Amino acid sequence: MKILLSWLREFVPFDKEPRELATDLSLLGFAVDAITSDGNETVFEIDVTTNRPDALSHYGLAREVAARYGLPFPSLATPAGEPNKARPRARRKDAMVEIVAADLCGRYSARLIRGVEVKPSPEWLVRRLELVGVRSINNVADATNYVLMAYGHPMHAFDLDRLQGGRIIVRRAASGEQFTTLDSVCRTLTSNDLVIADAGRAVALAGGMGGLDTEISPATKNVLLESAWFDPVAVRSVCCRRPHDLAPKEQVCLLIPGKPDALIRAAQVRLLQFQDQIAGALGVTGERIRKRKSRALGRLRALMGAGHETALPATERT
Numbered sequence: 557m558k559i560l561l562s563w564l565r566e567f568v569p570f571d572k573e574p575r576e577l578a579t580d581l582s583l584l585g586f587a588v589d590a591i592t593s594d595g596n597e598t599v600f601e602i603d604v605t606t607n608r609p610d611a612l613s614h615y616g617l618a619r620e621v622a623a624r625y626g627l628p629f630p631s632l633a634t635p636a637g638e639p640n641k642a643r644p645r646a647r648r649k650d651a652m653v654e655i656v657a658a659d660l661c662g663r664y665s666a667r668l669i670r671g672v673e674v675k676p677s678p679e680w681l682v683r684r685l686e687l688v689g690v691r692s693i694n695n696v697a698d699a700t701n702y703v704l705m706a707y708g709h710p711m712h713a714f715d716l717d718r719l720q721g722g723r724i725i726v727r728r729a730a731s732g733e734q735f736t737t738l739d740s741v742c743r744t745l746t747s748n749d750l751v752i753a754d755a756g757r758a759v760a761l762a763g764g765m766g767g768l769d770t771e772i773s774p775a776t777k778n779v780l781l782e783s784a785w786f787d788p789v790a791v792r793s794v795c796c797r798r799p800h801d802l803a804p805k806e807q808v809c810l811l812i813p814g815k816p817d818a819l820i821r822a823a824q825v826r827l828l829q830f831q832d833q834i835a836g837a838l839g840v841t842g843e844r845i846r847k848r849k850s851r852a853l854g855r856l857r858a859l860m861g862a863g864h865e866t867a868l869p870a871t872e873r874t
Contacts, residue, residue, distance in 0.1 A: 560597055568627050570625055572625070581621075584624060589603055597687055657750055660762070660790045662787075667780070667781045668781075670778045673695075674772060676695065681698055693772075699713075699831055706826070707822065707823040709820060712766055714766070715773065715780075719754040719755075719780065722755075725754070726751075726753075729745035729748075729749040750763075757769070762790070763788075
């Protein structure tokens with residue numbers, strides 16, 4: 557993945573030269589394959605192994621840099637200030653979130669932004685995305701990609717007014733269900749695919765690609781922002797069946813088990829800040845959230861034998 561030196565320094569103010577930093581990152585297990593310069597920017601090409609998905613972002617690598625040099629590191633709560641616009645509470649009719657495939661979706665959070673202006677992104681944002689290999693689309697889509705590169709959590713933006721029934725349903729696809737992705741390709745789904753749907757049809761492949769029917773366009777005025785955790789095995793299965801045109805392997809790795817809710821929320825709030833800055837908004841609603849209840853504690857107790865009344869006689873204990 558590509559990492560910008562200036563972006564790292566926004567999280568951790570260190571003064572090491574690029575070559576010294578590259579050597580130290582390699583010693584930490586992050587091989588630096590190349591260092592290039594583009595104008596005043598230094599770009600690192602870094603090989604992040606699959607067992608370190610937490611480092612697949614500027615925030616993640618900045619944490620490693622801070623630990624290496626003994627520097628303070630900002631907590632996830634540091635950037636999480638809400639936008640200054642009015643924030644009415646989410647109304648029941650605004651958007652409803654339902655998780656049907658609870659075994660494949662641990663958390664789904666939706667925030668609504670009203671009164672956005674879709675337009676080209678500012679030049680600094682376009683340049684920064686291009687330097688890390690991401691094509692600029694528009695200010696709303698670019699904001700989601702920017703936060704992905706910054707914090708390592710993939711998100712998606714839907715045109716709220718094109719969601720049938722104002723509903724979000726996380727479910728398995730029906731066998732043979734048809735779905736047109738953002739690249740205008742009509743795909744035939746299987747019951748193994750996890751989709752985001754509205755009241756009438758699938759509108760996105762979870763962790764893969766959004767749908768053409770609800771894409772952000774110049775006519776978009778109201779946006780639903782998705783921040784969720786999907787089962788990485790299910791997402792990888794989707795991507796393996798469509799290896800060339802859906803989520804890259806890095807995005808699958810980002811959907812790691814046990815991802816803290818703090819990161820999911822911090823990424824979403826940072827995205828709201830960006831939308832406020834570059835797309836404008838008349839109002840941001842409160843959070844619509846659904847979470848799967850954790851069964852981890854119950855399973856741990858079962859494995860440990862906790863709760864059993866039977867005990868060995870004192871003479872048989874060792």
